[in-house]
Amino acid sequence: MGWSRHGPGGRRGYHHGNLREALVRAALDLIGDKGPGGFTFADAARLAGVSPAAPYRHFRDREQLLCDVARRGFEQFAEELERAWEGGAPDAFAAYERLGHAYLSFARKEPAYYSAMFEAGISLDQDPALRQAADAAFSVLREASEQLCLQLPRDARPPALMMALHVWSLAHGISTLFARADGGRRKLPMSAEDLLESAMLIYLRGLGLRASAKPRRK
Amino acid sequence: MGWSRHGPGGRRGYHHGNLREALVRAALDLIGDKGPGGFTFADAARLAGVSPAAPYRHFRDREQLLCDVARRGFEQFAEELERAWEGGAPDAFAAYERLGHAYLSFARKEPAYYSAMFEAGISLDQDPALRQAADAAFSVLREASEQLCLQLPRDARPPALMMALHVWSLAHGISTLFARADGGRRKLPMSAEDLLESAMLIYLRGLGLRASAKPRRK
DNA sequence: TGTACATCAGTGAACGCGCGTTCACTGATGTAC
């Protein structure tokens, strides 16, 4: 089955119509099932309903397809982080927490993208567009950190880049250890979301940051 | 070459003498080179200098070999963490920091073990000894957290298990993102070690913990 | 101490399988005039 050319609304006949997209979606499906190492070019072709030679019209090889998947993943990731941060409104502290939630939510909702982005072992250097997408995603976190830092007195501000790296590491660690689709490898006394939120609160308190005292009601 | 039967001190002849060990070491070598997904049973046999059928005398299949590697990894990991913690002497705060360093140091020094343990996708449930080894490693961190918590006034103590999970996630995130043998995917303004140390300091400060003020000189 | 025998731990050939990749090809689509 999969996204063969016979889907409703899709073109039919000799030409698939949108094979490139179909291959990407097939790859995502397969990565979700078997991990980034377990997906094969031939499998993707089969799932898309074309012959094993067809993918070569669109991707040089398996690696390039994976790379494309990762790039799309980073782009979507950046979008979702951006949407969660929303310029730091209404206040930076609350928005920063939303950012953390969005990170975890993406890892949970799109495990295949997340695998391709972080666990497929592809180098960011092999494609400028990939690196750019990855940088864009990280920038959201970095800029949010910068803005949040502004709430501290000038002489108590940590380097925002370091702060971003700390939070990223924390979110990535929790995502990979506890937020897998398979329910994680270890029983937790709390959800991965709560785990990240509590860790971020403690970390931010360590920096001298606290939730603003203003009432949250609008 | 590899650990064939002709190594100095090894037995020679028809019987390998210590094939089981040799296969484990070959697997580690291969995982180090190509990741846990890239190693094959046949490859391990070749590297150990035996026929492709020989490994079946010692391991049911590739999965079981991987599982054995992971178990050994956790055992060594637990040992090194234990050694770093050293009962929390001379003071728990300093020992806790050593624990963080030991975590990162293991991930850096034994990337193949680390991959097998955390990235090979093997379930901890498939082998009681594996789970036990993994639990033992985590226990070191949990017990250290408990002990460190005792330095806080009773009404300000966080759940030690949560604290252990936070620190583990942080260390794991930094290890996988920045402490890979390939130098990491991203240029850092600081070493992974410094990154972890600074994050832990901030986190612990957030809990109300600080380095003891006593002079460290003996 | 020597011998017969059981058991252990390898061999090497063979198999079926699926993958990546190539090739000449062909049906479908788009465009110039």
Place this chain on the structure above:
DNA sequence: TGTACATCAGTGAACGCGCGTTCACTGATGTAC
């Protein structure tokens, strides 16, 4: 509007390869007596 032709995006057969696994086997080792 119609036709010729170039280009595009697929097909399907074929290949070499390495893997996992099995099988009957055999050399080496250990043990009973």
